[in-house]
Amino acid sequence: MWSAQQLDPDSPALWTAEAVELEGPLDEAALEAAIRETLQACDALHMRYEGEGADVVQRLRESRSVVIGREDYAGCDQPWDSAWRWMREDLLRPADLARRPLFATALIRLGAQRHLWYLRAHHIALDGFAYLLLIHRVAELYSARTGGRAAAAARDWSLAPLVAEEARYRASPESARSREFWLQRCADRAEPVTLGPKCAPDDSARSSRLQLPAGEHQRWHHAARAIGVDWSAWLIAAVFAWMRARSGSDAISLGLLVMNRLGSAALGVPCMGMNVVPLRLRLQPQWSFAELARAVAAELRELRPHQRYNYEWLRQDLGLGDSHAQLYGPVLNLMPFDRGFVFDGLRSRAHPVSVGSVEDLDLTVSPLADGVRFDIEANPQAYDAATLDAHHRALVATMRAALADSSLRLDQLHSALAREAA
Incomplete structure (x- = not known):
């Protein structure tokens, strides 16, 4: 940052x-x-x-x-x-x-x-x-x-333990192993596929917001279990399939936001604790959606031990620190944590106003009690409102097709979405 x-x-x-x-x-x-x-x-x-x-x-x-x-x-x-x-x-x-x-x-x-x-x-x-x-x-x-009652004791929201924890990590063999892992994964520095022209980020983002109906998240869970993966792998697979259908490319790289708080001093401390990791796959047109989802799950297992290594450190390692160059296209933010809170005597609801700078596309998926928040923020220099809405509709259509038939091949899915858009 x-x-x-x-x-x-x-x-x-x-x-x-x-x-x-x-x-x-x-x-x-x-x-x-x-x-x-x-x-x-x-x-x-x-x-x-x-x-x-x-x-x-x-x-x-x-x-x-x-x-x-x-x-x-x-x-x-x-x-x-x-x-x-x-x-x-x-x-x-x-x-x-x-x-x-x-x-x-x-x-x-x-x-x-x-x-x-x-x-x-x-x-x-x-x-x-x-x-x-x-x-x-x-x-x-x-x-x-x-x-008229006493509140729970104040939290310790000091950053000092987090700073000390990060210093220990930077000096650890684990950090060195993760550095080598990412350098090998990103050695080719391939230009990531995007759905719009590559532009420097603007001061604000263009938004396409959608709330899917209650029960949609449960449908994802059922569909994922049926093919042996969890709902996050299922959803990420849908994003990969959508990117392939919209771009025509088989080599896709997404930016996956990871929280890195479990087991950390940052678990209960308000701070910037997120990291982004490049999730790269070369898709095969003959793969079924189920095979794609299982490939995503396998890749997630590979990345998980190394997701603590900060993306900005990797950019510096690769000599990209002073540029807008990225190692991924769209960024996916899955927010599975409970966003409910209670102000006694009041009805309350949080509304996202700004997610900050957007290089290309940022996808946010947040299951709520009354539905699923499913938003796309875009770099307005790269996507006009009509184009962004069309991409959003195509992503929802991809998910519905995957829910209907997980045996559908990626090339069939591409053709089906092309017919729908025509």
Whole structure:
């Protein structure tokens, strides 16, 4: 994230944001107190980053000020649209990792009993799981305050144990083995296949959002078990099949986001704990979808022991650190963790506002209680709205075809989707 920001130091492209919608009789003072306490406790939000020679140094600011902005659109004809425009404009603020705060937050009033809690943070500070940890803690503190009870003890959200853990890993034989593994896997530095022209990322992304019906995730589970894989391998196979059908290429490389928190000091700490690993396959046209899914599962088993080796280290190893060059095309983010949280007395729901910079395509799949969030974010320099929507529809069609018949060959699937698009 540091390297990406230095390519354009003032660029706002690496801001991320979520908004939590709250419906009901809100105790605004209790919510503000919960937000302030939670955000003050998070080390990652109060860091400053500076270059010193060839190194990057992070320092924790002693002052942990949390300013909660206020916006009121209750009197507007379309309060939701007005709030959304404000949030998108807020995301255009320049970033400064050395001198300015890494986050901003606001309470937005949409009506007498409808509010949004908005949180913007630089991607160097938080990943998607970190947002969820913060939201859960705010909900917990709010519910305790409004219910007149004591909240659970404060979490230790210090980054020091994570820094020490990473230093031990970097010096370990495990790290050296993983470095060699990735250097061998990526030795050819093949240009990744994409569905649009290769362009530098823009300051914002183009979105195509979709919510699949409740029960869809369970259908994926059943289909995956029937062919001997888990649902993530099944879904990744569908993305590979879609990429082949849309690009006409058999050599596909995806970027797979991995959390790397289990067994780590980062498990309960809001921070940037994600990594991205290149997942590369050469597909065979005669493969059935089931065979593709099993090939994906086998590749995942190969990669798993080495997914802790940071993608940016690999880019530096390969001499790509000062460029936008990537080792994969679309990025896939599977979010299987529970995104439910409870603000007592209120109905609540999180809305993604920005995932940050998008090089090509970012696919996000998040099973929820009432369906599956299934979004694609695109580099707007490479994909117009109509093209992006067409790709999204084709991906859904690919998944439906795989659900209907896992014995379908990839060349048959390609032809079927081509006929559907004609």
